[in-house]
Amino acid sequence: MTTQFNEKKQDERLHELRAREEEALAEMLSRKYGVEYVDLTNKSIDTDALRLVTEVEARATEIAPFHKVNKALFVGMRSPERPDALVALKKLETLGYTVRRFIVSSASLAHAWDRYHDISYATETEAGILTLSSETIQQMLAKVKTLADVKNEIMGYAGSKDAHRISRVLEIIMAGALALGASDVHLEPEDQGVRMRYRLDGVLVEVLIFDAPTYALVSSRLKLLSGLKLNVKNAAQDGRFSIVIGGKEVEIRASVLPGSYAETIVMRLLDPSTIALPIEALGFDKYLMDIFDREIEKPNGMILNTGPTGSGKTTTLYAFLRRVQKPEIKIVTIEDPVEYHLPGLVQTQVSKDYSFAQGLRSTLRQDPDVIMVGEIRDAEVAATAVQASLTGHLVFSTLHTNDAAGTFPRLIDMGVAPDVLGAAVTTAMAQRLVRKLCSACRVPAPIEGAVLEKMNFILKNVPHSEELPPDRTHMFLPKGCEKCGGLGYKGRVAVVEVILMDREIEDCVRHTSSERDIWQAAKHQNIRRMAQDGAVKILQGVTSYEELARVVDLNDEVMLETIA
Numbered sequence: 077m078t079t080q081f082n083e084k085k086q087d088e089r090l091h092e093l094r095a096r097e098e099e100a101l102a103e104m105l106s107r108k109y110g111v112e113y114v115d116l117t118n119k120s121i122d123t124d125a126l127r128l129v130t131e132v133e134a135r136a137t138e139i140a141p142f143h144k145v146n147k148a149l150f151v152g153m154r155s156p157e158r159p160d161a162l163v164a165l166k167k168l169e170t171l172g173y174t175v176r177r178f179i180v181s182s183a184s185l186a187h188a189w190d191r192y193h194d195i196s197y198a199t200e201t202e203a204g205i206l207t208l209s210s211e212t213i214q215q216m217l218a219k220v221k222t223l224a225d226v227k228n229e230i231m232g233y234a235g236s237k238d239a240h241r242i243s244r245v246l247e248i249i250m251a252g253a254l255a256l257g258a259s260d261v262h263l264e265p266e267d268q269g270v271r272m273r274y275r276l277d278g279v280l281v282e283v284l285i286f287d288a289p290t291y292a293l294v295s296s297r298l299k300l301l302s303g304l305k306l307n308v309k310n311a312a313q314d315g316r317f318s319i320v321i322g323g324k325e326v327e328i329r330a331s332v333l334p335g336s337y338a339e340t341i342v343m344r345l346l347d348p349s350t351i352a353l354p355i356e357a358l359g360f361d362k363y364l365m366d367i368f369d370r371e372i373e374k375p376n377g378m379i380l381n382t383g384p385t386g387s388g389k390t391t392t393l394y395a396f397l398r399r400v401q402k403p404e405i406k407i408v409t410i411e412d413p414v415e416y417h418l419p420g421l422v423q424t425q426v427s428k429d430y431s432f433a434q435g436l437r438s439t440l441r442q443d444p445d446v447i448m449v450g451e452i453r454d455a456e457v458a459a460t461a462v463q464a465s466l467t468g469h470l471v472f473s474t475l476h477t478n479d480a481a482g483t484f485p486r487l488i489d490m491g492v493a494p495d496v497l498g499a500a501v502t503t504a505m506a507q508r509l510v511r512k513l514c515s516a517c518r519v520p521a522p523i524e525g526a527v528l529e530k531m532n533f534i535l536k537n538v539p540h541s542e543e544l545p546p547d548r549t550h551m552f553l554p555k556g557c558e559k560c561g562g563l564g565y566k567g568r569v570a571v572v573e574v575i576l577m578d579r580e581i582e583d584c585v586r587h588t589s590s591e592r593d594i595w596q597a598a599k600h601q602n603i604r605r606m607a608q609d610g611a612v613k614i615l616q617g618v619t620s621y622e623e624l625a626r627v628v629d630l631n632d633e634v635m636l637e638t639i640a
Contacts, residue, residue, distance in 0.1 A: 098181045106179040111156045116142055116184035121191045125149060128168060131192040137161040140180070140188035141168070149173040152180035152188060216251035222561045223274070226252035227284040230272075234290045242293045249294075250319055252283075253345055254326065256561060259386070260345065265291060265338035276561075277511045277568050278386060278627075288338065295332075295339055302330040310334050316413075324348065327413065348416045355395040358388075359569035359618070363540050367503075367574060367603070372396050375445075377502030378465040380452075382477040382486075388509045388570055389474040390415060393448055396472060397421065405445040410435035412450050426450070436460045440469075449473040458490040462500040479606065479635075480506040480575045481598070485589035494589075498582030504575045506606060508627040509568040510619045514560035518552040518617065527551075527621050530630060534611045537639060539602040545615050552617045569618055571610040571628065574603050595638035605639055607632075 099115055106113035125144035126134075134140055137160045143150035149168060153161050156177055165175050180188075220226055229248045233241045249272070253261050258274035265271075270291040273280045299306055302315030313332045318325050327346040332339050355368065371379060379396065381389040394416055397407060401420055412426040422442065424435055432449060433456040439447055440460075451474050452458050465471045477486045483504035488494055523531055531548075538544070554564020575581060575598045584597040595605075604612070610624035629635070 095181075095183055098183060102179050102181040102184075109156045109179065112176070112178045114142075114150075114152060114178045114180060114184070116140070116152055116180055117187045121188045123191055126188065126191055128171070128173070129164060131189065133164060134189060134192075137164045138182075138185060139164055140185050142188050144173075147173050148176065150176050150178060152178045152184055154180065154182065154185065216248065216255060220252050220255040221558065223256070223281060223283050226256070230284060230286065234286050242290070242297055245290065246294055246297055250328075253343075254319075254321070254347070258345065261343040263291065263295070263341040263343075265335055265340065267337060270338075276563065277565055278509055279511065281563070291338065295341055298330060298341060298343075299332065302328075302332075304330070304332060309339060327415075329413070346413070346415050353391060353395055355399050358392060358395055359613075360572065361540070361543055361609070361612070363543070363603075364572060364574065367576070368396070369399075371503045371576070372400050372470070374470065374502060376465060376468045376470055378461065378471045378473065378500050379503045380473055380475050380483050380501060380505070382475045382480065382483055382504065382506045383508060384476065386509070387507055388568070389507065390450070392507065392570065393472045393474065394418070397446070397448060400446060400470070406443065407446040407448070408439045408442055408444040409448040410439060410450060411448075432457045433460060436464070440464060444469060446470045447472070451475070452487075452490070455491040458487055458492050462487075462492055462496060465500045465502075466496065477506065479591070480504045480573045481591040481594040482506075483575070484585045484594060485591065488585075488589050494586050497585050498577060502577050504577075505572060507570045507572045508606065510571055510610060510613070510623045510627055511565035512567045512569050512618055513552050513554055513620060514557060514564055514566045516559045517555040517557035517564065519555050520550050521553045523549055523551050523621075531611055531614070531621070533636070534607050534630070534639065535615075538608045538612065539604050544612060548615055551614050551621060553620055565623070569613065571606050571613065571624070573606040573609065574601075576601055576603075592634055592637065595634065599638070605635055607635055608639060 103113045119142070121140075122143045125141040128141050128144075128149070129139065137158065138154040139161050140152045141149055142152055151165060151168070155161065156179060165177070168175055219229065226248065229252070230245055233244045233248065249261060253274055256274060256276060258276055259278075260275035262273040262275070262280065263270060264273070265288065269285040269287055271285050272283045274283055275281075296306060299313070299315070301317040303317070304313045304315045311334065315330045316327060317330070318327050326348070329344040329346065331342045355365070360368065381392055383389050397409075397418065401407060401418070403420070406422070407420070408422045408424070410424050410426060410432055412432070414423045414425045417423065424430075424439070426432055426435060432451065432453060436447070436449055436457060437460060447464055447469055449457065449461055449471065452461055461471050461473055475483055475486055477483055481504075483501070484497060487497060487501070492500075535541075535544070535548070556562040556564045560566040575594070578601070580597045580600065581594065584594055607624070607628050607630055610619065610628055613619050614621055614624060624630070
């Protein structure tokens, strides 16, 4: 009788025996260290728990989070006293989790780590936070240099059969927007597809058009993230979520609007790093810097910044706050939303049950020295802000008017008595943002024809003409290169006009609300109009004539009359 040796079966038995021995060893070590033991090889792994630690860190420290209930987190580990593993657990505890340790075998770890391939590149927590892994973001930042790069990356995944392609597409959209410095992402369904555009330096630029089926999945995912109702498609909805990148949280405000073909989605990126600018970085000329330094040092009064949405008003006010901030004064802000968290300030955010008016009244009971009101929207807020400035507070706020002179009739229209404006308002300013020419590729060009005629008229009586460059015959035009993504522009700078409250302005406002009269009364202050500030920046090579004409009406009759 011949006995046949089955090598395959023998190997299986040997493998099974070793696995049992390893599990037994892990169980014995658990008793030695007084730590619980678990065998994960026959258990399902909770990917929500697993994604709290990156795969690289999990393998390096030999740990694996495998179960999560609210803030209780179960973590398997090979050695309960391994220093780098304990550091990783400490990081989880700082996120608010209560960590429960388990000793596991290497087979259990391998089984848990296997599930990393099921975790999408973009992951979502229950708090509405889209977490992009730092490794992936670094890869995207290295890849994405131009709009074409974003298009190629998205198209590569939009047509794939990958189960996680929607997460990947969404990740590329957001990472591309952050890499290129976009302030908004527009997704607009049309007859032939869905148009995606980024707002770069205030101008919408088309990225690509992708198919409707992919957009349907992307829009559902975005609505889920933003806390919006998936089954509501015929009403406008607003929501928000956050992206966490390397410890920095970028808030995304999502707006959904019913359209002819499908819902249109616009996402605004509130990146704190783009608003935390010092006053020196805003592009003010020296004489303006002297004015602002003097005005914000006053212990009371109201400084109002006017302009349309997206003109940089909040960024300027934050720069003022950073300049006046001292340990001995209390600063309180009322905002919608809080766009930049500044240490040392008390910052409150308006909500459905907490309006600007309520916030301002409550703030005055907090014994503040400086108050910033995000926006004066109605008569109640206007009246309270004026009273605050009259009772020893320095008040910063914004208002929607076309120019600085429009501040006074607007406040009067809101019910503020003209007689008190002189004592309440100290500075009225207006600003717009123009794109800066890329310094690496801008090209000189002679100023001629209609442009020369307009520039000569605007600069004929320009205040502080000594600051103009000697050469007034040339300007610069955009070209486009790799550094600016082929757009010819990179970054933005403010063009500004200011009216200071003095006896002449106070008398004028008391007797008339005509903007023409107010500008005539302000002539002796020797401060440039917005068009003049922009024209000086054209000669300095900061921006182009076409860009200034895009944001400032160079044919405005009142402006032309008051600078003549």
